[in-house]
Amino acid sequence: MIVCLAVVGHENNPLYIQSFTESDDALKLHHIVHCSLDVIDERVNNPKKSSPTINEAFLGLLYPTENYKVYGYLTNTKVKFILVTTDLDIRDADVRNVSLLFFRKFHAAYVDAVSNPFHIPGKKITSKTFRERVSSIVKSFGLSSAS
């Protein structure tokens, strides 16, 4: 189940954070997102020579904590998408495809939100349409992974 989604700009400034659980451990989720930024930087700056996907946008599993798994995606414009989920019993191969699809849709929604002429680059995304689109993407993925 997807717990939290975050968009972080290229200077590590938060652009959008949304959590999908009812409990208010928002602070803990923010902290997890913040820590995963370090992992992303490490992955990008010291690529493992054997890794064939050195230039791919999808960074895969960043790091697992005791309850959550964190996935990352880095666009060409150095904007990072971070996804925190609690699905601990899905096989790795499936997860990769599902997350990739999810990030593609999320990227499309993000590009549309940023193309809004009233959006100021570098400031938080405040569009209601974006929020609704993201919620519907999350819902559709929640249903498909639950089945």
Place this chain on the structure above:
Amino acid sequence: MVREVSESCVESLLAEIVLSYCSGFYANKPELAARRIEAIGFQVGHQLSERYTMDRPRFTDNLDAIKFICKDFWSELFKKQIDNLKTNHRGTFVLQDNRFRWLAHMSVDPSVQASGNIQDPSAMAENKSAQATGMHLYFPCGIIRGALSNLGIECAVSADISNLPASLCLAFIILMPLLWLSQNLFSSISLQNADYAALLVQSIIF
């Protein structure tokens, strides 16, 4: 969801932007009008580069990003690729487009060729028409600068029209320490228009 707009509408809009900023809002201050138009182009380029880099793998270095601008970005905007790319390997790149689409329908003032015997008015007329077409170049310069800055490359962009019809030469320098810049500024880019020089210096310093 791809929506399409008629090309003549886009050209009319661009011509109207230049007209209203140059003769309307900043009627006697062409430098301010130029900066405003370039700033609009910057935001457009910023947003367009997000959209057009969506499905591509990450760029390995600056040259890769510039090749993306020359090929994919240029063909999305102008339906063709750049004809010639030159670099001095020290941060200056010159892009040449032999038939710039947005200026392809722009006419040259014929009275310039007719009054060849009177020296001063024809020179003035030629300068005025060059200045008028020059105003239309600020928007594409802004777009390129916005796209490059979103890809992480801060630069200054200037454009030059030589032998019309519509052969455009776009040059940009990647921003380096100011000392190097001031030494190489006027030697590496041929600037025929004093306004461009002022704009370039302003955009570098601010």
